[in-house]
Amino acid sequence: MSLIMLGSFFILMFSGMPLYLSLVTTALTGIIALGDWSLIRVLAQQFYGGMDSFALMAIPFFVLTGILMNKSGLTDRLLEFSRLLVGSVRGGLGYVNVVAGIVLAGVNGSAAADASALGTLLIPAMVKDGFSPPYAAGLTAGSSLIGPIIPPSVFMIIYASMTNTSIGGLFAAGVLPGLLLGGAFMVMNYFYSRKNNMPILDSKAIRAEAGKTLKRSFSAILAPVIIIGGIVTGIVTPTESGALAVAYCLIVGVFLTRGLTLKGIWESLYETARLTSSIFLIMGAATIIGWLLKWDQVPQRFAMFLTQSGLVQSPFLLMIVFSAIIFPIGMFMEEVSTLSLLTPIFAPLAIKAGIDPLHFGVVMTLNVTIALITPPMGACNYIVAAIGRVKLSDVFIHIWPFIGVSMLVLLIIIAFPPITTFIPRLLGL
Template sequence: MGLSMLFAFLILMVLGVPLYLSLLSTSLFGIVMLGDLSLLRVMGQQFFGGMDVFSLMAIPFFILAGILMNRSGLTDRLLDFSRLLVGSVRGGLGYVNVVGGIILAGVNGSAAADASALGSILIPAMVKDGFSPPYAAGLTAGSALIGPIIPPSIFMIIYATMTNTSIGGLFAAGILPGIVLGGAFMAMNYVYSHRYQVPVADFAEVRKRKKEILIRSLAALFAPVIIVGGIVTGIVTPTESGALAVAYCLLAGLFYTRQLTMRALAESFYETVRLSSSIFLIMGAATVIGWLLKWEQVPQRFASLILQAGLLDKPWLLMIVLSAIIFPVGMFMEEVSTLALLTPIFAPIALKAGIDPFHFGVVMTLNVTIALITPPMGACNYIVAAVGRVKLADVFVHIWPFIGVALLVLLVIISFPPLTTLLPRLLNL
């Protein structure tokens, strides 16, 4: 039955049926194949139950906080602060791009939002500074990948909710891998800048305004502190942290920067509802199909195959094999769906193999995240091409080195579990 459901799902996807409807229709097809129509009632309960999870309430708050950061002008101040940190070096704006991605990652947890914010400002500036348009777009897409790894992370919230893992602990586990990913892209920018002799960035004007920029940036830098600090230290829950961040961004945008108008506020709420509702619908639909697969013991059968292959005794090799499944699926499917579908199957297997749940959570999240810049889907590629006015075909051609660097970082994280487990243990999470 599992293969028949997979075939039906692929047909619906090719026909262009909305993703949540494809998932629900596939579940309905599976129930019909089972011949037990009484399960339709359970299907409805599972659908609403998949959305009615308190921890998922953090998602719309983080989305709204990120949108308010952009519309209130706080994002621009963070980028000015990034310029101040980097200084006048060869290829300086490339480093600003990565540092900006790291800082923005502490606000909204969305790669798409970071790609839009960074791309609209930095891609034209990088091109003007001597970078090629495809490279500028590719680096921006790569920097955006840091968003779902460094807390807060929408993907990690979904994973933690589905596996009953501590969200705070998983957030802490993502900090070091996110920094490693940022460092890898900085190293790549160093090589590119020196190979193609990109001019030395002139940030003299920025240094002259050092004191002003520092003062202006404090308000923007306080938002990541509220979110990351509050969650990791356990002072507030992720949902409370998101609500505090929204309140802070509202106050800063209305009374400090004064760039947040009533129209911009209304548009921010609309965009938040649109994005959040799509995530919740997919979560509900994925819960239904996950329940049906468990009903037919698909996870258990897959686990038995893993056991027969002897992979449970080789955690490192097991994560390589699972990554080889997760990543290609993410290339052709929306990332939330990939996470929601595969987590109930793969997470118990990883736990049975003795893999730390925080470690596997970061590995799975990074797999899904890298798919955001991988053709043919690669949502971030479309975003940076649009906002940076770069040909999409050029982005697709030149994005592969960035994908290679990200996959290399994934291999490093798989090989060195302390990168993900050190901070949660130090913080007793």
């Protein structure tokens, strides 16, 4: 039955059918293969149950916050702040790209949103500064991966809602891995800039504007502080934190930057509804598939195979195997679907093997996130190619070093669990 469902899904997906319909149709195919028509009555209940989670309410707020930041001009101010920090060294705009990715990661938790914001402003500027277009696009796509790792994170919220893991703890666990990923991309930019003798920006001009830049960017920096600080300290829930961030962006965008109009607010609400409804539909449909796989005892058979092979006794090897499974699947499947389908199968086995739930949650999230820049389905590649007016084939060719560096960071995180567990333990989460 499982093989029939897998074949059906890929045929439907590559035929161009919307992803959630492909998943629902695959579920119907599985029921037909089982021959138990009574299961059809449970489909609607499972579909709704996949979306009926309090934790998931935070997603629309974080998405809306990111959109409002872009429309209100707050994102531009964050980029100015990033330029002030690292813009006056050789290849400075490359470092600005990465630092801006880290700062924006604390706002919306979406790699696609970060790729769009960073690409619009930085790819043309980097090309003008002498960077090759494929490298500028690749670095922007790589920087956008930091978004789902550093809190808040849409992927982490989905994972936490499916495993009853603390969202605050998971968010805290993602801070050091996100900074490690950003540091790795900075090292890449260092060697690229040295090799290609990239120009050094005028540090005097940047420092001369330091006071003005800090004053302008202060209001923008407060947004991630509200989101991350409120959640990690336990003052507010993730949903409440997202709502506060939305309210803050509305007030600042209307009265301070004056970049938000009624039309802009309406467009932001529409875009948020469009993006989040697609996420919720995919989650509901993926829940049906996961339920059918459990009905057919696929997780149990997979667990038995891993137990007999001895991999469950080695947490390191087990996570390497999981990563080896997730990576190729993520190359062809949408990320929310990958996370929704594989988490119920992998997470119980990881916990059984003695892996910390927060550690495994970050590893799972990073695995799925890397798929966002992995051809042929990597959504961020399409975004930066379109925005930067770079040939998609060039992006696909030049993205592999960034994928390799991301996989190296993933391996380091797997090998050294304290990278993920240190901050949550320090905060008592």
